[in-house]
Each structure stands twice: as C-alpha cells, then as structure tokens.
Amino acid sequence: MTTSHILNAVIPLVADLAQDLSERERLRRLLAALRNLLPADAVALLRLEGEWLRPMAIDGLVPDTLGRRFRLAEHPRFAQLLAAGQAMRFAPDSPLPDPYDGLVAQHGPLQVHDCMGCVLQLGGLPWGLLTLDALEPGRFADPASLAMLQAFSNLAAATVATAERVHQLAQLAREAGTQAGHAAAPQRELLGQSPAMRQLQRDIALVAASELSVLITGETGTGKELVAQAVHAQSGRSEKPLVSINCAALPDNLVESELFGHVRGAFTGALSERSGKFEQAHQGTLFLDEVGELSLPVQAKLLRVLQSGQLQRLGSDREHHVDVRVIAATNRDLAEEVRAGRMRADFYHRLNVYPLAVPSLRERDSDVLLLAGYFLEENRSRLQLGGLRLDAAAQSALLTHGWPGNVRELEHLISRAVLKALSQGGSGARPRMVTLGADDLWDAGVQQAGAASAMAASIALPGAVELPAPQAPVAGLREAIAAYEHGLVSASLARHHGSWAAAARELQLDRANLQRLAKRLGIQR
Known part of the structure; x- marks a missing residue:
C-alpha cells in the first residue's frame, strides 16, 4: 500500500474532526476509511459497558449485529483483545470461537477465518474495541497490517472522543436551565435507529429534564415500560426509586391500599400499618401502567394526590405529603374514555401534561x-x-x-x-x-398470512398500482415475497426517476436500507 493511498484515506477523517457531523455519520466514515486501508470483509466499533460490548457502528456485517450485546465472559477473543491493550491478530486456526461467525454480510463460508483488532483508549482507559474480519485465511498475515491498525487506532480514538463530546454538548443544550442527575441505564435498552424512534428518544431527553407528568401511549408490546424507565433514568430523580404498579392486575378492593397504604385494622387481613406505592416513590418516580383500568372513584382520589401531594392511608385521617413524579401508560384511547364517561376529564388532563406516543413496530x-x-x-x-x-x-x-x-x-x-x-x-x-x-x-400458513397482511398495508402507498388479491405462490412463498418486493421497489424508483431518497420516503424506509434491499433483489437504478 502506497503512502498516497494511506493519506487519501486518513486526511478526510482528520478534516471530519472539525466538522459538525452526527455521531452515526462520523463513525460510519471512520469504518469506511478503515476498510479502504485494510482488506477486511467486515469491521466493527464496539463500546465497553461494564462486562458487555455494544456495537456502535458496523460495516460489512448483517444489520442485526447492531442490536446484539456481547458479554465478555462468553467471547474470549474480545476479552483477549482488551487484555492485550494493543493491536493483535488471531491465527486462522485459532480454537477460540469468533463472535462474528455467520454475521458477515456476503455470500460465502459462514466462519470468519482471519481477524484482528485493537483497544481504543480514551483518557488512559479502555473505551472499546475496533475489530476487522475476513473470510479468507491469511488476509491479515502481513505484519504491516497490524502496525497500520495500531496507528489507525489513535485517529479512531480521536474520532470517538469528538463524537462523544458532540453528544455531550447536545445533551447539555437540551438540559439548559435544569439540574440533571446521574442517568442510570435501564435493565433493557430502548433500541432503535428509525426516524420514529430517534424522535421518541429526543422527546424523552427533553421531558426527562423537567418535572412534568408524562402519559405514554402505544399499542400492546411496543415497550411503554422501557420508555418510562428511560424518562426516569435521564431525570434529576434517577438516584431515587422508580416504583411501578400495574393498575390492571389489582382487584378494585386493593387498589387504594396499594397506592396509598393502610393502617392496622383498615380491612380484614390488615394486620399491620403499611405504606403505599406513592410513599415508596417519595422523591422518585411512580409508574402507573395500564392507568386506563382505574375506576372512577380511585381516579378521584388519585387526582387529589397529583394536585397537592397529600394522601391519607386507608383507614387513617392523618395526612402524608409525598414528592412524586407520575408517569402513566396505556394502550387505550383515553380521550375516547373521557367522552364515554369511563375516565374523569380532570384526571386525564392532569396525567397528559406531556404525551409520548410509542411507535408500533x-x-x-x-x-x-x-x-x-x-x-x-x-x-x-x-x-x-x-x-x-x-x-x-x-x-x-x-x-x-x-x-x-x-x-x-x-x-x-x-x-x-x-x-x-x-x-x-x-x-x-x-x-x-x-x-x-x-x-x-x-409455519407456512402463518407466514403467508403475515406476508399478505404486509402487502395489503403497503398498497396504500401514494401512486402505488392496484394489486390483485394475493394467490397461492406457485414458486413458493419466499420467491413470491422477493418478486413482490422487486416490483414495488422498481416501480417506486421508476416513478421518482431513479432517486433513492424519494423512493425511500415513499416506501417509508431508510435510504441505506432501501439500497441494501435493492442490491439483494438485483435492482439497479
């Protein structure tokens, strides 16, 4: 490799350090430059988070790699790279399993046969790993490849540091005028890079820094509880408890006791005094899941707590003051519940100060x-x-x-x-x-029904041609789906004179995903 080739790959990255780029684009350019320098089939940038490695950017790996989380104890190659502290290569006959086996996005053998990687250091501490993989044995046998990767790691660390600094500045800008606490990560991440999820994540960051009540709406299974955890984790109350209660799972005669607590003798079986969820969440957050299931009398009593922070335990006349932020969630249309008389309007408006709609899959x-x-x-x-x-x-x-x-x-x-x-x-x-x-x-029946449902939904695209009802595919379901996708993508590109961006907007896809799909289908612009 000539010096000019190396400079041509590296100089744009140095220039990028001063550019206003998104984190995603900055890291994408980093990996693209690395693949230009070294003959890899796939490269990845992974961030160290405790005992896990999280992919931050990939090039040449299947898309689902970005959603994976690699535990160090289960992936000895990653553990060795971190322990080495410098660039190292694994021999093609290494007995250690490769985490990327089967994940390289191209036809050929499933196993990776040559790989190397290095640790990225920020502030003298390991930030993560940069890895390169090849399906051909001996691809990285030249000692110069290892030396070049080690040298490149310094520029990669600078790029990562810049991306992190830009991200931190963006967070500070969103939180201007507020006092933000330490953000503890939820047990499960709120994953997603689609436009709808990016907007939701921006809304979460915005409202989390405030003290406003939040109403999370969305279909069953969309992850409303994860959204509530994310709001709490990014708020100034993150060091205090997040207390959750499923309103739909409580019998009517126990709702008040669970929410407000009770004193001894308040009802049969109340053998001792007990605090409720509101008191347990004092100075923290209370998450009311399935809030649309609460009865009208309970809504009235909850309204008083939301307005004044005052509550009485069941069976007691003594007032207790609580400082609680309320996050509620429901899969119902609460505005319709108000119109139908099943929810108090004042209770609904007290909850719906800042609505967050979780997009369906x-x-x-x-x-x-x-x-x-x-x-x-x-x-x-x-x-x-x-x-x-x-x-x-x-x-x-x-x-x-x-x-x-x-x-x-x-x-x-x-x-x-x-x-x-x-x-x-x-x-x-x-x-x-x-x-x-x-x-x-x-199974074949369920798969065909799902494909037919997706086809029917996509026919409503602007300018799409009217299609007949799907028939049993002669060549098999997979071939039928591929043929349908081919026709839909080709027609959209034709309508927009070969513009990937316009076709992606019409088909409601990311442009990069559309181009990958077109490549798999054998479509050229």
Missing part, C-alpha cells in the same frame, strides 16, 4: 433486524450456543411481517424459532452454528 421497519439481533444474542447466551444467525429468507420474512404484537411478538417469535431449530437437530450434540430460516419463524 410497523412504523419502525428499519429497526426490526436490529431488535432481532438483540433477541438472538440473548437466546444464544442463555442456551450457550456458539453462534445464532438469520438466513436471507428469514430476514426478508421479518421485514415483511405485519407485527400485530409489536416488539413483544418479535421477542417471543425469536425464542420459539431458536427452540424449534434446535429440536430439529435431534438429541445429539448441539451444532456450533444455528441458522434460523423462515420456516423456523412461522
């Missing part, structure tokens, strides 16, 4: 594979498998499904599919690599 098409990757890695870790991946047909099936059950449906679907795939291998030793196909996800 159907509105987050580009997030489906990212979320699938997260659940795949969870199942791989739980079942102690060497590798777990989706084949191309399974990825296509996930992207075309209608998702009436949203993220929860996806999570359960992946778990069932993994068990189904394992059961087909008999009672012998588990395979090192498990590949899920479309048939593992759904």
